[in-house]
Amino acid sequence: MHISVIGIGYVGLVTGSCFAENGNDVMCMDVDSEKINRLKEGVIPIYEPHLEELVKNNIQEGRLRFTTDIKEAVDHGLILVIAVNTPQDHDGSADLQYVKGVAHDIGRVMEKYRIVVVKSTVPVGTCQMVKAAISEEIEKAGRDVSFDIASNPEFLKEGVAVDDCMKPERVIIGVEHGRVEEILRELYAPFTRTGAPFIVMDVRSSEMTKYAANSMLATRISFMNQMANICDKLGADVMMVMRGIGSDSRIGPKFLFPGVGFGGSCFPKDVRALLKTSRDSGYNPSILESVMEANEGQKVSFTEKVKAFYKNDMKGKKFAVWGLAFKPNTDDMREAPSQYIVESLTDQGAMCHVFDPKAMESAMPLFSSNPHVKFGKNQYEVLENADGLVLVTEWLSFREPDFERMKGLMKAPVIFDGRNQYNPKTIARHGFRYICIGRPSV
Numbered sequence: 232m233h234i235s236v237i238g239i240g241y242v243g244l245v246t247g248s249c250f251a252e253n254g255n256d257v258m259c260m261d262v263d264s265e266k267i268n269r270l271k272e273g274v275i276p277i278y279e280p281h282l283e284e285l286v287k288n289n290i291q292e293g294r295l296r297f298t299t300d301i302k303e304a305v306d307h308g309l310i311l312v313i314a315v316n317t318p319q320d321h322d323g324s325a326d327l328q329y330v331k332g333v334a335h336d337i338g339r340v341m342e343k344y345r346i347v348v349v350k351s352t353v354p355v356g357t358c359q360m361v362k363a364a365i366s367e368e369i370e371k372a373g374r375d376v377s378f379d380i381a382s383n384p385e386f387l388k389e390g391v392a393v394d395d396c397m398k399p400e401r402v403i404i405g406v407e408h409g410r411v412e413e414i415l416r417e418l419y420a421p422f423t424r425t426g427a428p429f430i431v432m433d434v435r436s437s438e439m440t441k442y443a444a445n446s447m448l449a450t451r452i453s454f455m456n457q458m459a460n461i462c463d464k465l466g467a468d469v470m471m472v473m474r475g476i477g478s479d480s481r482i483g484p485k486f487l488f489p490g491v492g493f494g495g496s497c498f499p500k501d502v503r504a505l506l507k508t509s510r511d512s513g514y515n516p517s518i519l520e521s522v523m524e525a526n527e528g529q530k531v532s533f534t535e536k537v538k539a540f541y542k543n544d545m546k547g548k549k550f551a552v553w554g555l556a557f558k559p560n561t562d563d564m565r566e567a568p569s570q571y572i573v574e575s576l577t578d579q580g581a582m583c584h585v586f587d588p589k590a591m592e593s594a595m596p597l598f599s600s601n602p603h604v605k606f607g608k609n610q611y612e613v614l615e616n617a618d619g620l621v622l623v624t625e626w627l628s629f630r631e632p633d634f635e636r637m638k639g640l641m642k643a644p645v646i647f648d649g650r651n652q653y654n655p656k657t658i659a660r661h662g663f664r665y666i667c668i669g670r671p672s673v
């Protein structure tokens with residue numbers, strides 16, 4: 232099939248490459264000419280496991296091409312996948328300017344029947360708006376060309392995006408006609424061969440499904456973070472509680488880990504966008520309001536724990552910070568809790584020597600104006616002379632570190648663990664003070 236993907240970020244590049252890997256002829260279009268030029272040379276703009284080989288192989292096989300020309304993309308693909316960003320606007324709503332822009336661009340140049348698939352996460356009613364914008368441009372140009380619209384939200388997770396895309400747990404599409412369903416069913420057939428459900432619904436329900444999924448996951452995280460905070464107060468161990476409740480099949484063990492709060496490009500903006508759309512419609516979803524409030528509070532309460540350990544006297548203290556990305560296996564720094572934690576510690580006079588296995592380059596511009604932040608070469612170098620280690624992102628390389636070497640490097644053997652990575656007994660045996668989340672400190 233001939234497919235064009237418009238907007239080559241995390242979602243566009245991964246899905247475009249996965250469509251190509253399954254034998255489709257894919258054209259990737261983006262307005263960022265620097266990104267497109269680098270991609271043409273096989274240089275991948277983000278860190279995502281397995282993505283580089285996927286892109287390179289498919290370029291070599293001639294199934295994956297890149298362009299900045301919207302006309303070339305619209306001429307190429309029977310299916311036009313919109314995967315541009317929908318960032319948060321100043322009032323919490325989804326900023327739809329890029330989606331709208333692409334819709335007008337497509338309408339201006341469309342000469343043959345096309346199926347326009349909206350993969351970006353967009354509020355209910357956006358596909359209708361895209362349809363109207365395309366029709367407006369076609370009418371303006373006085374052309375006689377028809378098209379269909381479909382919603383196809385993306386559920387990939389950064390860090391395992393290629394796997395998620397090649398083997399999705401489900402594919403959701405929202406369509407207006409059976410003929411579009413048949414074409415999209417054919418497109419996704421190789422991805423759902425192992426039995427993953429292909430769920431067809433109306434367009435508005437499909438748009439809503441994506442927000443409901445992310446809001447549910449965010450709610451689970453905030454719920455567990457609050458359970459951890461209660462455990463802290465009452466002297467219970469949240470990790471045991473987690474095992475206890477996770478074994479209930481109605482609850483399940485996934486997504487129950489407490490931490491410093493969720494970040495990233497999706498959960499915070501999507502929950503806020505759903506809150507806004509819902510309020511605009513006259514309904515206040517108070518659960519979602521609390522989910523966001525609890526999330527904001529979580530990174531603050533963790534940082535306060537660090538400060539309280541030093542009786543709030545942070546002047547001259549030096550911290551090693553392990554992990555900056557909002558989660559492991561990505562270099563994405565969007566809404567990463569590390570930003571607040573590092574800024575808050577340095578605001579009070581502390582120095583932070585930071586290290587992340589993949590996110591150093593994306594984090595540097597965010598801290599460039601802060602003279603109290605230094606980027607280290609590796610996880611051990613930043614520990615030199617540190618008063619404490621603050622673990623923010625649970626990268627694998629932090630799981631089983633050389634505790635003896637760490638103790639030798641640090642001024643004081645203290646670990647603040649924002650992800651409950653370690654066994655408190657093991658840490659105590661190595662002679663560390665250990666402050667974590669929802670478990671008694673040692």
Ligand SMILES: NC(=O)c1ccc[n+]([C@@H]2O[C@H](COP(=O)([O-])OP(=O)(O)OC[C@H]3O[C@@H](n4cnc5c(N)ncnc54)[C@H](O)[C@@H]3O)[C@@H](O)[C@H]2O)c1
Nearest residue numbers: 238239240241242261262263314315316317329351352385
């Ligand atoms: N990142 C994720 O994990 C994830 C997962 C599921 C869904 N989503 C959703 O998918 C969408 C894309 O997210 P992302 O993280 O890939 O975004 P991104 O910011 O990484 O990439 C978006 C790309 O769109 C391009 N773009 C903007 N306007 C354009 C235009 N007019 N024409 C062509 N290209 C244009 C940008 O240059 C950029 O390269 C968002 O709606 C997001 O909420 C993201």
